[in-house]
Amino acid sequence: MKPGDRVLCLVSGFFSSRFKDMVLRAKGVPKVVERLDGRGFMGKEVEKLVKRDNFKAIAIAHVETSTGVASYIDEIGEVALKHGVKLLVDAVASLGAMDVRVDKWGITICGSCSQKGIGAPPGCTLIAVNKQFVEELEKRDHDVPTFYGDLKMWLNVVRDPENYHSTQPTSLVYAVDEALNMIFEEGLENRFKRHEVIAEAIRAAIRASGLRIFAKKGFEANTVTTVHKPDNLDSVKLRSEIECLGVVIARGSGPFRYTTFRIGHMGWITPSDTLALVSSLQLTLRRMGCNPKRDMVKAALEVLASSTLR
């Protein structure tokens, strides 16, 4: 990105709200469209925004980790390709658990991490860029402000690992390599399906409890579920009580820090993990006097039983 470039920043929660700050630091001009009502972004509306302005790039999170909201990157990629706009996708909370197609979807730069859908420890940034962008990088005649984050310098290492740019977190690179082996052993389609079924089971359990899911229908991520917290429920206590049962859930994030809690369900989660989670949550809610409306475990079990997931 060059100073003055206009970037369409599509915001569906705390993490995508950071795009604006990053664009400003790079002396770009952000145009922020924020939507915090549980809906993600779709192709048609993004096309309208793109037609109205002269954007160099669109920045979007595939799954917004803070709200559990997913956007339709496939549709938005079509729009980006059609209008010649670069597409920058944060796939932090989707890669390795939900389908992400860099080339087919017209993604210019796709960034992710080692610790979520990939299921290795945190500490590695994974970046994919498309061929056209590699060509542009090679021709680039100005330096970007950051030395270690300069993708042009990384090209030399990618092409020949004998070249050096900076020391790699070797132990984590081995961990990511092994996680990728395990992912391909499971099979990508199986893996996406597993995440889909488990996410649906958890959502069924939340619906059975009477609590409300943050993400609106059609925008639910299969990796994380954000739940609206009822006013009478102490979420700090909820988190510590369920932790006593061996289950960790996360607090809300950003503007929803005090009004939601989050359930992560990505990576190596199994049906039995899912049932452990759902039953622990049901028990904890009961103990805290927040009685679930219907049986949460039964609701989750029904989803799991109707699938072929083992």
Add this chain to the structure above:
Amino acid sequence: MKPGDRVLCLVSGFFSSRFKDMVLRAKGVPKVVERLDGRGFMGKEVEKLVKRDNFKAIAIAHVETSTGVASYIDEIGEVALKHGVKLLVDAVASLGAMDVRVDKWGITICGSCSQKGIGAPPGCTLIAVNKQFVEELEKRDHDVPTFYGDLKMWLNVVRDPENYHSTQPTSLVYAVDEALNMIFEEGLENRFKRHEVIAEAIRAAIRASGLRIFAKKGFEANTVTTVHKPDNLDSVKLRSEIECLGVVIARGSGPFRYTTFRIGHMGWITPSDTLALVSSLQLTLRRMGCNPKRDMVKAALEVLASSTLR
């Protein structure tokens, strides 16, 4: 650093030569003083340079990993304090193995890593800043170009780990924590002494072999020794032959890639590791027809024997 700030970049090898690029990317004005003859920098000469120009900061590597050359940061720190210039120290190849005193030496920002003197796996950046700089950071009213490298944003996390800036490489943070426990068990003074004796033993062995050490007397790092390669010695073969004996040595770096090789001796290296290294090097040099002048193992043993190191 603000655009237009003048920075004195003191270069004693490949890594410190990167300061110029970094200053330029931050729109600063670098003044480079390069010395590649095996000598590091001392206080008096730096004072002359500082008096002549109006520098905002001095950037220097304590130990230049590529050449094994150390500089006198204590003296240079005095100069920096006296003249009110910020001192930025790359302590990558010294922290945890050689004495580094951020406050006492007048260092403004000291950067290091997890994998060298500290002896944990690579992947963590360790940064210390002095109190005055923290106050300046707090008052800073402009943003730096990098989001994740913005020290001002990290202050919030340092003060309260409940705050979030980005996901940490958790497994490595535990590793660094344990390495620090081990370092304090050994005792800092013991640890510095161990590195000093072992480095001296290795240097004695190199001198006995007839090969020449890159660093001039008084500037030898106790963490890495760079050795001039004789023209008739194939260093690729040297490295692969010694690796067969279970010892890894490194190729030269930057402008000395093909004319030197490097021996790293930091972290958890023991006297027996040292003897394994020296005897393997002696054997390999002999096998390659590059007969050592005197007995290298004997030379190293004499140094080790005359110390109280166990």
